[in-house]
Amino acid sequence: ICKSTQDNYLLSEVEMKQVILAAGKGTRLKLPVTNKCLATVSGKTLIDHNLELSSEINASEIIIIVGYNKEPLIENIGSSYNGIPIKYVEQEPQLGIAHGIMKAATNIKESFLMCLSDEVLVSNRVNLCVDFFNKTKADCVCGIVRDTNENISKAYTVKFDGTGLITDIMEKPRCSFNEFKGTGYCVMRSSMLEILPYLQKNPQRGEYEMGDWIRLAIQRGMSCYAFEIGNADFNINEISDLKKAEEYINKEV
Numbered sequence: 001i002c003k004s005t006q007d008n009y010l011l012s013e014v015e016m017k018q019v020i021l022a023a024g025k026g027t028r029l030k031l032p033v034t035n036k037c038l039a040t041v042s043g044k045t046l047i048d049h050n051l052e053l054s055s056e057i058n059a060s061e062i063i064i065i066v067g068y069n070k071e072p073l074i075e076n077i078g079s080s081y082n083g084i085p086i087k088y089v090e091q092e093p094q095l096g097i098a099h100g101i102m103k104a105a106t107n108i109k110e111s112f113l114m115c116l117s118d119e120v121l122v123s124n125r126v127n128l129c130v131d132f133f134n135k136t137k138a139d140c141v142c143g144i145v146r147d148t149n150e151n152i153s154k155a156y157t158v159k160f161d162g163t164g165l166i167t168d169i170m171e172k173p174r175c176s177f178n179e180f181k182g183t184g185y186c187v188m189r190s191s192m193l194e195i196l197p198y199l200q201k202n203p204q205r206g207e208y209e210m211g212d213w214i215r216l217a218i219q220r221g222m223s224c225y226a227f228e229i230g231n232a233d234f235n236i237n238e239i240s241d242l243k244k245a246e247e248y249i250n251k252e253v
Contacts, residue, residue: 015110016130018059020050021100021184022117023067023091035073037117041234041242042249047073050115051081053185056126057113059084064117065100067091096207097184098199105193116184116235120245121145122252123231126185132164132227133187139222140192140214142166143185143229149176154235156182156211164225166218171202171211180226183233184210195220 022037037047044052047064054062062081066073066088080086089104101114111133113126121143133141142158157176159168168177195216202209217224231252234245 015060016057016187017061017063017108017110017112018051018054018057018115019063019065019101019104019108019112020047020115020117021065021091021097022047022073023065023070023094023100024118025068025094035069035076036236037073038076039236039242041120041236041245045076046120046236047077047117049120050117051077053113053115053121053124053126054081054084056124057130059113060110062086063089063104063107063112065089065091065104067094096202096205097210098196098208098213101193101213102196102199102208105196108193109190111187111189114184114186114188118236119184120234120236120249121183121185121230122233122245122249124185125227125229129185129187129227129229132225136164136223136225138187138225139189139217140224141187141227142169142214142224143183143187143233144180144226145183145228145230145233146179147181147233151235152176152181158182158226160226164227166214166224166226169211169214169218171209180228181233182211182226183229185229185233186210191222192217195222 038045062084091100091103156171157173158166159177160166199208199213202212214224232248
């Protein structure tokens with residue numbers, strides 16, 4: 001499995017930004033918060049769990065893609081995080097993950113770490129993922145974690161060979177390729193942005209899907225890999241997801 005165990009990684013090899021998608025409504029969460037990203041897990045907001053990853057990649061800038069009820073989120077975060085400047089880009093309407101990146105593309109010239117603000121990555125190996133990204137000279141590295149079929153069916157599944165090279169990807173599969181769930185934590189080169197104008201809306205969901213984006217890259221001969229990026233990943237959509245994440249993190253500690 002594409003899981004590096006080295007302690008020395010090559011963060012200095014490329015300048016990198018962090019791009020956090022935080023435009024969703026989060027209506028299923030049903031919490032008394034002004035913005036879903038401000039819901040707390042283990043004493044930290046969802047957005048803070050993701051902002052912390054900026055130190056793992058020595059981010060030169062953080063871009064946050066906002067939309068629904070953006071004002072409280074912007075007010076809470078401000079214009080910088082630990083000295084790293086933050087830029088806000090509005091996604092309106094919200095038409096999927098790849099659509100959010102389309103909106104931010106003109107602000108990204110270098111490689112970047114993509115994060116979804118409603119995910120919590122536990123015991124992350126983001127720094128090693130960046131090392132793997134640099135060594136393979138990949139166009140994209142998708143972070144994966146071991147998970148149940150039930151959880152994989154809500155995300156995406158990837159088929160990959162012994163080197164980690166992805167050969168197929170499927171969104172919300174009825175039957176997964178393996179025991180790994182695809183996450184929203186992906187390291188990408190700017191080459192991935194160049195194919196976005198050719199991406200079509202998903203005919204079933206009417207949105208620009210991440211899975212379709214990766215598939216398009218593969219079809220065009222670009223190199224997309226999978227990397228085991230953490231011990232666990234929680235998609236926070238409902239109260240029960242918050243509780244599961246809290247329980248897992250407490251056990252880890």
